[in-house]
Amino acid sequence: MATELIVKTSAATPKKTAVLVLLAPEGLKLGPMATGVVDAGGLDLGRLSKAGGFTGRPGTDLVVISPEGIDADRLVVVGTGATPRKADAPAARRFLDCGAAVVRRLTAARASRAAVVLDTPDFDVRAVGDFVAGMKLRHYQFDKYRKKSPDDDTGPEPPKRLTVTVHVPDKRAADQAIADRDAVTHGVLLARDLVNEPANALGPVEFAAAADKLADLGVEVETLTESQLRRRGMGALLAVAAGSGRPARVVVMQWRGGPKKNPPVAFVGKGVVFDTGGISIKPARSMEEMKGDMGGAAAVTGLMKTLALRKAKLNAVGVIGLVENMPDGNATRPGDIVTSMSGQTIEIVNTDAEGRLVLADALWYTRERFAPQAMINLATLTGAIMVALGTEYAGLFSNDDKLAQWLTEAGEVSGDKVWRMPLSTAFDKLINSRFADMKNVGARWGGASTAAQFLKRFVRDVPWAHLDIAGTAFGGPPTETNQSWASGFGVALLDRLVRDHYEG
Numbered sequence: 001m002a003t004e005l006i007v008k009t010s011a012a013t014p015k016k017t018a019v020l021v022l023l024a025p026e027g028l029k030l031g032p033m034a035t036g037v038v039d040a041g042g043l044d045l046g047r048l049s050k051a052g053g054f055t056g057r058p059g060t061d062l063v064v065i066s067p068e069g070i071d072a073d074r075l076v077v078v079g080t081g082a083t084p085r086k087a088d089a090p091a092a093r094r095f096l097d098c099g100a101a102v103v104r105r106l107t108a109a110r111a112s113r114a115a116v117v118l119d120t121p122d123f124d125v126r127a128v129g130d131f132v133a134g135m136k137l138r139h140y141q142f143d144k145y146r147k148k149s150p151d152d153d154t155g156p157e158p159p160k161r162l163t164v165t166v167h168v169p170d171k172r173a174a175d176q177a178i179a180d181r182d183a184v185t186h187g188v189l190l191a192r193d194l195v196n197e198p199a200n201a202l203g204p205v206e207f208a209a210a211a212d213k214l215a216d217l218g219v220e221v222e223t224l225t226e227s228q229l230r231r232r233g234m235g236a237l238l239a240v241a242a243g244s245g246r247p248a249r250v251v252v253m254q255w256r257g258g259p260k261k262n263p264p265v266a267f268v269g270k271g272v273v274f275d276t277g278g279i280s281i282k283p284a285r286s287m288e289e290m291k292g293d294m295g296g297a298a299a300v301t302g303l304m305k306t307l308a309l310r311k312a313k314l315n316a317v318g319v320i321g322l323v324e325n326m327p328d329g330n331a332t333r334p335g336d337i338v339t340s341m342s343g344q345t346i347e348i349v350n351t352d353a354e355g356r357l358v359l360a361d362a363l364w365y366t367r368e369r370f371a372p373q374a375m376i377n378l379a380t381l382t383g384a385i386m387v388a389l390g391t392e393y394a395g396l397f398s399n400d401d402k403l404a405q406w407l408t409e410a411g412e413v414s415g416d417k418v419w420r421m422p423l424s425t426a427f428d429k430l431i432n433s434r435f436a437d438m439k440n441v442g443a444r445w446g447g448a449s450t451a452a453q454f455l456k457r458f459v460r461d462v463p464w465a466h467l468d469i470a471g472t473a474f475g476g477p478p479t480e481t482n483q484s485w486a487s488g489f490g491v492a493l494l495d496r497l498v499r500d501h502y503e504g
Contacts, residue, residue: 003107004161005139007132009178011171013037014115020072021102021116026056026082031119033167041069045077057081058094059101059480074109078102080120093415095127099134100480102164107139112159117167128166128174129181135164136185137481142196180310184495187306188488194298195474195486199274199291204241204249204322207273207294211251211301211320217308220254234361236340237321240354243278243331244324250362253304253318257311258503264315265502266372267304267494268362270355270379271297271322278325278351279333292486293355295473296378297322299490306495313503319366321358325351337436341365342458345436353440355381356454363458374403374463376497377455378490384447385421385468391476393419394489395468397452403463406501407493415481416493418467427453467493 013033014020022034028049030038038045043064049055054062058081067075080098106114118128139162168174194202194210202210208223215221226247229238234250241248254264272293276282282290297320304318332338336348341361348357359377366375385395394411396418398404404420411418427450430442438457442450452466472489482488 002141002143003158005103005136006161006163007135007178008163008165009128009171009174010165010167011169012167014117014165014167016071017113017115017165018073019106019109019111019114020070020075021105021114022075022077023080023098023116023118023120024056024077025080025120025122028056029121031117031121031123033119033169034117037070037117041067041075043067043069049077054079058097061101061105072115076105078105095130096134096137096415097480099131100138103135103138104480106162106164107158110156110158111162113163115165115167119167119169123169125168125170125173125177126181128168129177132166132178133181133185134481137188138483140189140192140482140484142193142484142486145198183306183309184492186309187302187491187495190305191295191298191302191488191491192484192486194301195292195295195488196484197291199324202291203246203273203324204271205246207271207297207320207322208249208251211253214253214301214305214308217305218255219304219308220256222252224250224252232365233339233341234365235338236346236357237323237361239332239336239338239348240272240278240325240357241323243328244326246324249322250365251320251322253301255304255307255312255316257307257316258314262315263373264317264370265498266366266370266375267300267316267318268359268366268375268377269297269300269318269320270294270358270377270381271320272355272358273322273324275325275352275354276327278354279327279331280350280352281327282352289475292474293380294322295380295469295486295489298486299378299469299473299488299494302488302491303494306491307498312498314498316498317366317370317372319362321362323354323358325354340458344438344457347433347436347439349439350441353451355379356440356451359455360458363455367459367462372462374400375459376407376465376467376494378467378469380470380473381468382448382451382470384451386471388421388448389419389471391471393417394472395448396420396465397423397449397468398465399423399456399459400463400465403465406497407465407467410493410496410500414492414496416472416489418493421452422449423453423456424449
């Protein structure tokens with residue numbers, strides 16, 4: 001079905017290939033290897049660029065068919081944009097997008113072989129890792145259930161594989177950079193795969209089995225069954241699963257890469273594999289998208305894979321609560337009161353505000369068992385955050401200014417952007433209940449903040465951040481590096497946070 005992408009590296013000058021790609025920044029100043037290729041072909045790049053209106057802007061390219069003196073069927077010069085200043089967007093995003101643009105061009109040309117010369121004047125070996133990551137992220141397709149390619153009736157069959165050789169000044173350093181960046185890419189792609197899976201194929205038990213495969217990478221994986229959750233008093237989480245014929249699971253993933261005495265950094269994910277809304281049932285329109293309501297759990301699982309692949313030097317724990325929210329005769333009703341693992345009681349006034357119930361027990365369990373130095377949870381939690389921030393930013397709520405700042409900075413570097421939203425005791429008043437310690441929904445306004453304020457009651461004094469990724473985990477407009485419905489949002493963000501502040 002999909003064309004397989006194979007990436008190689010070489011320090012030699014490119015030889016015969018179907019497509020030869022050069023990278024050019026604005027101003028068209030090439031690196032030494034690329035300059036040698038152009039000179040060998042006797043090409044006047046300035047004249048050709050002027051004739052083609054090519055300036056080196058990002059996402060643009062110049063195509064020369066059968067260039068004389070160059071042993072390639074076509075030469076493609078791809079723009080990388082202006083060299084970023086310190087205050088500009090990070091260079092990582094620049095080369096990510098450039099790698100994606102190259103794959104876009106090669107796929108459209110149905111190429112089977114290509115060579116890329118990557119030695120721009122502002123070359124940094126890390127750019128090779130970002131460039132290759134951009135290629136792989138763009139190339140990703142979730143087509144395991146397709147029996148027929150959409151291209152079958154629209155043109156020649158795509159090649160079975162596309163082999164791209166990236167020519168660099170230092171092959172060994174480039175290979176190391178690619179391996180390091182590949183760890184993040186593999187984590188993102190795992191998260192995308194999980195979110196894209198249909199709910200009939202990926203229930204709580206199947207999700208737990210997918211997470212269990214991380215044991216092959218050295219992650220310690222433990223799955224708590226429904227009876228174990230009941231014995232631990234996870235009444236809030238189990239209330240969500242009450243109407244489903246599929247049993248709930250909590251999966252605990254531990255990576256021990258730091259000194260034994262160091263407390264872990266904890267990542268907690270909402271894993272509602274399908275959300276009908278329960279008795280408070282959702283409208284039918286677009287309900288099929290609720291297979292993605294486990295985007296937080298997918299991101300945590302992808303992150304744990306990334307940390308294991310790159311042998312991260314810290315202790316980390318990932319905890320995901322896996323349930324299905326369905327209506328039946330056993331389902332939780334609006335007005336029911338349940339007791340959470342913390343002992344606090346919750347009046348469930350809306351069964352469609354289920355994610356916070358799952359996280360309440362998952363957060364408390366993580367805090368009690370692991371005493372982490374920090375906790376970050378991710379959840380496709382509220383439509384309200386989409387009204388506020390759209391699909392470009394995830395909502396960030398935190399009880400710790402330093403952690404909030406670190407996450408904001410990590411978002412700018414990784415491209416998984418976050419925007420801090422308010423917490424306040426004023427929101428506490430909106431979730432106080434007449435009949436229990438709290439209710440799971442506040443008033444009509446400030447829904448993202450009242451949801452976050454609810455979660456805050458289950459973390460006590462641990463430095464904590466809640467990321468509401470309802471607008472960023474799936475369904476956003478396609479980008480240069482993601483043509484998939486699922487984005488894998490959160491993996492690169494949290495890996496960047498770990499690298500900058502919790503390792504070493």
